[in-house]
Amino acid sequence: MLSTSSDPDCPLVEFVGVEKVYDGGRPAVANLDLAVRKGEFLTLLGPSGSGKTTTLMMLAGFEAPTGGDIRLGGRSIAGTPPHRRNMGVVFQSYALFPHMTVGQNIKFPLDVRGIRGLEAEARLAEVLALVHLEGLADRRPDQLSGGQRQRVALARALIFRPDIVLMDEPLGALDRQLRERLQSEIKQIQHRIGATVVYVTHDQTEALTMSDRIAVFSGGLVQQVDTPQNIYDRPANAFVAGFIGENNGIPGVVTARGEATCEIRIAGDLVVQATPVGSIAPGDAVLATVRPEHVLTEIGGDIPCNRFSAAIEELVYHGDHSRIRAILPGGATLTMRAPGRAALSQSQPLTVSWCADRCLAFPAEPALAEAAE
Amino acid sequence: MATSSRSASTPGWPVSGAQSRPPAAQGAGGWTWALTAPLLVFLAIAFLGPVLLMLARAVSDAELPSAWPQTAQLLRDWDGNGPPDDRLAAALGTEILAARRAGTLNRVANRLNYDLVGSRSLVYATGDALERGASVRGFADLARIDRRWINPAVWTAMRHAAGPRTSFYLLASVDRRLDGDGRIVQVEREQAVFVDILLRTFLISAVVALLCALLGYPVAYLLATLPSRWANPLLILVLLPFWTSALVRTTAWVVLLQTHGVLNEALIGMGLIETPLALIYNRLGVYIAMTHVLLPFLVLPLYGVMKGISAAEMRAATSLGAGPLTVFLRIYLPQTLPGLLAGMIIVFTLALGYYITPALVGGGADQMVSGSIAFYTNQSLNWGMAAALSLLLLVPLTLMLFAGRYLTKSVPV
Numbered sequence: 178m179l180s181t182s183s184d185p186d187c188p189l190v191e192f193v194g195v196e197k198v199y200d201g202g203r204p205a206v207a208n209l210d211l212a213v214r215k216g217e218f219l220t221l222l223g224p225s226g227s228g229k230t231t232t233l234m235m236l237a238g239f240e241a242p243t244g245g246d247i248r249l250g251g252r253s254i255a256g257t258p259p260h261r262r263n264m265g266v267v268f269q270s271y272a273l274f275p276h277m278t279v280g281q282n283i284k285f286p287l288d289v290r291g292i293r294g295l296e297a298e299a300r301l302a303e304v305l306a307l308v309h310l311e312g313l314a315d316r317r318p319d320q321l322s323g324g325q326r327q328r329v330a331l332a333r334a335l336i337f338r339p340d341i342v343l344m345d346e347p348l349g350a351l352d353r354q355l356r357e358r359l360q361s362e363i364k365q366i367q368h369r370i371g372a373t374v375v376y377v378t379h380d381q382t383e384a385l386t387m388s389d390r391i392a393v394f395s396g397g398l399v400q401q402v403d404t405p406q407n408i409y410d411r412p413a414n415a416f417v418a419g420f421i422g423e424n425n426g427i428p429g430v431v432t433a434r435g436e437a438t439c440e441i442r443i444a445g446d447l448v449v450q451a452t453p454v455g456s457i458a459p460g461d462a463v464l465a466t467v468r469p470e471h472v473l474t475e476i477g478g479d480i481p482c483n484r485f486s487a488a489i490e491e492l493v494y495h496g497d498h499s500r501i502r503a504i505l506p507g508g509a510t511l512t513m514r515a516p517g518r519a520a521l522s523q524s525q526p527l528t529v530s531w532c533a534d535r536c537l538a539f540p541a542e543p544a545l546a547e548a549a550e
Numbered sequence: 551m552a553t554s555s556r557s558a559s560t561p562g563w564p565v566s567g568a569q570s571r572p573p574a575a576q577g578a579g580g581w582t583w584a585l586t587a588p589l590l591v592f593l594a595i596a597f598l599g600p601v602l603l604m605l606a607r608a609v610s611d612a613e614l615p616s617a618w619p620q621t622a623q624l625l626r627d628w629d630g631n632g633p634p635d636d637r638l639a640a641a642l643g644t645e646i647l648a649a650r651r652a653g654t655l656n657r658v659a660n661r662l663n664y665d666l667v668g669s670r671s672l673v674y675a676t677g678d679a680l681e682r683g684a685s686v687r688g689f690a691d692l693a694r695i696d697r698r699w700i701n702p703a704v705w706t707a708m709r710h711a712a713g714p715r716t717s718f719y720l721l722a723s724v725d726r727r728l729d730g731d732g733r734i735v736q737v738e739r740e741q742a743v744f745v746d747i748l749l750r751t752f753l754i755s756a757v758v759a760l761l762c763a764l765l766g767y768p769v770a771y772l773l774a775t776l777p778s779r780w781a782n783p784l785l786i787l788v789l790l791p792f793w794t795s796a797l798v799r800t801t802a803w804v805v806l807l808q809t810h811g812v813l814n815e816a817l818i819g820m821g822l823i824e825t826p827l828a829l830i831y832n833r834l835g836v837y838i839a840m841t842h843v844l845l846p847f848l849v850l851p852l853y854g855v856m857k858g859i860s861a862a863e864m865r866a867a868t869s870l871g872a873g874p875l876t877v878f879l880r881i882y883l884p885q886t887l888p889g890l891l892a893g894m895i896i897v898f899t900l901a902l903g904y905y906i907t908p909a910l911v912g913g914g915a916d917q918m919v920s921g922s923i924a925f926y927t928n929q930s931l932n933w934g935m936a937a938a939l940s941l942l943l944l945v946p947l948t949l950m951l952f953a954g955r956y957l958t959k960s961v962p963v
Contacts, residue, residue, distance in 0.1 A: 237869055259868045260877075272866035276884045285880075286870035330866075337871065 188212035189250060189341060189373055190236065196244035197231050205231045207397045209245065213341070213375055218367055220376045222384040223394030224420070229377045232394070233343050236375065238262050249340065265334025269346040271326040273318040279329050280314030286337035304332040307366055324355045331363065341373045348383065360387055381421050385409065393417050414455065415539035418466045425472070427465045427509050428541060431457055438533055441465050445507015450482040450533035455540055462541040469500070471535040472513035474527060484530040487511065489523050503529055605944075608937035611716035613661035614708070617654040618645040625712035630730075634705055636688030643676075643686025650677040658711075664932070665707035665718060665727075672698045706730040719938035724748075744922070748942065751918040754836060754908070755901035759848075759894045761841040766848040767890065773849070774856035788849050796843060800910045803839040804830060807911070835911040843907060844900055848893035855889025888957065895954040899947050919943055 190213035197206040206228040213219050221229035234240040236247060238259030246253050254262060265286070273282050280301055287297045305311050308328040318326055327347055334342050347363075348356040364387050367374050378384055384391050385405045392402040393416075401413035412418035419426060429443035431453075439453045441463055451465045487503035490510070498514045501521070505511065511529060515521065615622035624638040649655040655677055662669035679695045686692055692699040710718055710728060721727050721734060725742035729735045736742065769788065773781045791799055806812045807829035814826040829835055859882065867877045905920035919939055926936035 237865075239865055239868075258873075259865075260871050260873050262869070263871070264869055266866060266869035268862045268866060270860060270862045272860060272862035274863060274867070274881055274885075285867070285872070289870065289872045289876055289880075333866075333870065343869075 187215075187251070189215040190375075191248040191251075192232070192236075192245065193248065194245035195232075195235065195242045195247060197228075197235060197240060198243045204228075204397045206235070206242075209399060211392055211399060211402065213373060215373055216371050217389040218364070218374045218376065218387060220378060220384040220388040220391045221394055222378060222381060222391050222421075224379055227394035228397040229379075229392075229394045230345055233345055233375060233377045236341075237264055237266050237343050263337075263340050265337065265339040265342045267327070267330045267334045267342065267344040267347045269349045271318070271323075271330045271350075273326055273329055273333075275318055277318075278314065279310065279316050279318065279321070282318065282329055283314075283333045283336055285333065290337065300336050304336045307335070307370075308332045309362075323351050324359060327351065327359065328362075331366070335366070335370070335372065341375060342367075344374065344376045346378055347376075349378075349380075356383070363387065385421070393420065395420070412454075412466075412537070412539075415464050415466070415541070418464075418537060418539060423469055423512065424466045425469065425511050425513075427467075427511075429463055429465055429538075431459050431461045431463055431538070434459055439463075439538055441538055443505075443507060444509050445505060447485060447505060447507050447509075449536065451536040451538040452534050453538045457538060457540060463538045464541050465536055465538050467511075467531050467536045469512045469514045472511055472529055472531045474501070474513070474515050474521070474529060482530075482533055483536065484528065487527045487529045489521065489525065489527055492521060492523050501527075503527055505529075604933070605937050605941055607934045608719050608941045609715050609717070611661075611711055611713035611718065611934070613657045614711040615713040617649045617652075617658040618642065621645050621708075622712045625709050628709070630706070630709055633689050633700075639689040639692050640687055643680060643692065646673065646677050647680040650681060661711050662704075662707050664722070664935075665710055666703055668698070669704060669707055672696055672704065702730060716934075719934040720941065722935060723938040723942050744919075744939070744942075747917065747919055747922055750916075751902060751920075751943075752946070754833075754840070754916070754918060755898045755904075757837060758840045758844060758901045759898040761837060762845050762848040762897045763890060763894050765841065766845055766852060766893065767886075769845075770849045770852035770856055770889075773853050774859075785853075788846055791843060792846050796906050797910075799843055800839050800907050803835070803842070803911055807835055807838065830911050831913045833912070833916050836908050836916045839907045839911045840901055840904060844897045847896045847900060848890075851893045851896065852886065852889040855886050855892075859885050891957045892954060895950050895957075899950050902943055902947060 192209045192211040195206060195209040195211075196204055198204045209228075209232065211232075221232055223229045231240060235242050238254070238257065242255070246255060248254065249257075249262070274285065277285070283304060284297050284301055287293070287300060292300075301314065302311075305314060308331055310325065310328050310332065313321070313325065318329065321329065330347070344363075348359055351359065360383055363374075366372075376384075376387065385408075388405055390402060390404055391408050393400040393408065395416050401408060401417045403411075403413075408417060408421055412421060415426070418424050427441075427443050427449070429441035429449065431439055432442050432448070433440040434453060434457060437452060439451055439457060441449045441451055443449055443465065449465050451463075453463075457463055485505050487505050489501055490504050491500075491502040493500045498516055499521070501513050501515055503511045503513065513529065521527070614625075618641075620641045621638065624641055628634060628638060646655065649658065655673065659670040659673040662673060675696050676692070676699075680686070684691070684695055686695070689699075698704060706729075710716060717728065722737070723744050725737050725745045726734050727737050773785055773788070776784065804811070808814070809826045809828075809830075811830075813829065814823075817823045818826065829838070863881060864877055867881045868874075872880065902918075903920050904918060905924055908916050908918050909921055909924075919942070923936045923939045923943075926932045926939070
């Protein structure tokens, strides 16, 4: 969004070497360096237990880091209690106050700041319009649907114009259709008021569609922080490659390494040309990844390298595309997408191919294999 | 190795379309009623029936009509002005003698004595005279047997006792009586005890409910916020008094609090006091023992309500700018208030009917209404009075019940 207003030199929030260890266990968050720019939508994405929610709770002040420092506008907030941090938090469970009406809920942050009367009413009307809840101010939370409740929670977190809005899986309890609608609504609202949002989710689609930047968490470590496009197209390691979007992972061994390419021998002594990511030398075990949409069938393909005959193991028609699971001669399986109703049948032999620059080679880690299970 | 399209279903556990309901839900109706019928019948026979029969005694007046049926009929027909006519006097004479011979005279004599002290000896003396051969043809004969028959108050008392319904016990339970003209007046000062006892009962119950609230709220909060590995053993400690008989618990307090009991000896031993404190056989002892016995009834409903308040709500309020005190006063307390009120109402209503504890650890001036009920039931055998006092307790209990429902409904839990 407003990339012009974000100034990379002066981040709004900085995590500097932050660590959180619960007594005796392994770190929930380790060695975290992360900057949140003013006005950006930053998503913390990762599987459960990866440390993303702990990071958010440390920022909100509900958890204290066991090491490092968190700064807001350049100043440490380590000693600031959560109610003085001026951050609006939206929880997955909505956390509305059941004994108050919608209006009372939303005005609560104003009330505790001594803002009452006409100004409070004006601001209430403003945020109610923002979240499309006009006329519901007198309802009680238990008279609202899940989507409406989350809008109330959002309005309540916005009305006091916090420095930053924190959202902890806010759409996790909603069904898919509603989730998608609220995704775009939240994004629009954030865009309109220029709010800084830190958003926690385990849903990669949500992260890709909503974020300005994504921080991918795994095992308490940040794996990569980048724009959605870079996260998808240029994953920093095998975990990110496997966690974000759909991907094929083919294990192999490096046989030759050039400046921008390398050769990998995979099962069946097939040789694959790939783009190396990170330090890779001949003899290393690697994982070559290629996304299903980048694997071409014979019909469209005119690619010089990575051209193999394959057998179709499964063919599923999806309307706008067909998904094919193919087996290479050495036994490696590949998932691919063919556009529309491709003129293919299960018995037919197939030639598959993909570009070397679409095929990334990562140092082999068990992480991708785990994530892919 | 495709990372997407992961199947979430576990083998062997079909998830989709698993909408089957437990079969019991469908067959509700006939079977459920049939299964609960034994309990309902048992309750009706063993509980509801006897209670209603007992309570009916508060307004029924059967002693005089059953012993002197004809007199009772004539008394009811009589307007009460002037001296009674001779027919009534003659019937009375006949039936006093008959009742004396049948052995039912003492019951009606006792009944009349509730209303007018001295009536018993008058009836007995008249019976003795009739047995000796005196005959009663009119009012003048009665007056000749005993001068006291001239007193109009005797006849008023007899008219009040003529049944079959009476307001006597109910009025007496609030220190009131009907005078000769049928007006409700206060009883004599030395007989007026029940209003004091009733007020005392309310006061003790209210104080106990308040003490339980003050002591129980922090305990319930602690239980609701501690991790369960700590909360569960503590909860057992709270429940422990539940599993001990009220008698044992109360006598344990006697051991602790008596003049040369554990507490006093310890305080003297430490040199904190020189003479033992009066901790028991007074109001303080009643408060201590009853609060202890009734505390679980406050903690448990409160704990349930507190458990239902999500930590996320507290965190949300905090992040929205509310300090710890504001969070407690604006978010936590209002939501726990229904549980607190429910607990206090339970404690208050249970305390209203408490009998054993005040009897064992209270002094003479600490006895509660149930003590009087027990006295009238077991010792003076005045069941009408016992029933009237019970009714008097039932009224506030019922009011508390409705108040409780209203109060706890006004805040969604």
